[in-house]
Amino acid sequence: MDPILRSRYVLIMRIFTLVYLVGAALFFFLPQKIFLILNFIPTTFGVLQPIPESSEHFWLILAVSMMTMLAALSLLSSLSPQIHGYAFVHILSKLVSSGCFLFLFLKTIPYFAYLAGIIVDFPIAILVFWITMRIMISKRRYNKKIPESAEPVVGPEVTTNG
Numbered sequence: 001m002d003p004i005l006r007s008r009y010v011l012i013m014r015i016f017t018l019v020y021l022v023g024a025a026l027f028f029f030l031p032q033k034i035f036l037i038l039n040f041i042p043t044t045f046g047v048l049q050p051i052p053e054s055s056e057h058f059w060l061i062l063a064v065s066m067m068t069m070l071a072a073l074s075l076l077s078s079l080s081p082q083i084h085g086y087a088f089v090h091i092l093s094k095l096v097s098s099g100c101f102l103f104l105f106l107k108t109i110p111y112f113a114y115l116a117g118i119i120v121d122f123p124i125a126i127l128v129f130w131i132t133m134r135i136m137i138s139k140r141r142y143n144k145k146i147p148e149s150a151e152p153v154v155g156p157e158v159t160t161n162g
Helices: 003-029 031-045 058-079 085-107 112-145
Strands: none
Touching: 003 031, 003 058, 003 112, 031 112, 058 085, 085 112
8 A cells, every 4th residue: 555645544534533523522512603603604695594493402412423433433444544444434424414415405495504514525425435445546556566475586596615
């Protein structure tokens, strides 16, 4: 595996670990601020509709749980870049959330928050997919250069008369 690509992959995954942990804490401890941020553009510029603030916290707990799981997957990916399953679960999570945001945006009220969810989650899915595929391709190329069954070449025996 290309060491420079590996170090970039590890760095990106560690950044995601931190982002997800901070995001989970913000969602859990400051949900009203998150709603204010998500509603800034619709209320200021009149683009799309602001999402109504939730009065209950059931779904918030599930969102924090998912973000914590993504932080763990990102950390595991950074610790074991050769295990691609961690990244694929990460990608799947982001594709599912993007698809659900898109569905709700098109089929229900066009809240700006749904569009923001797509704008954030889909590029993450693409980035993690892209860097993971580069790691996989790099690993294959690297393994071809150094065959697993490489044995030292034995030359003619040299004897000395002495």
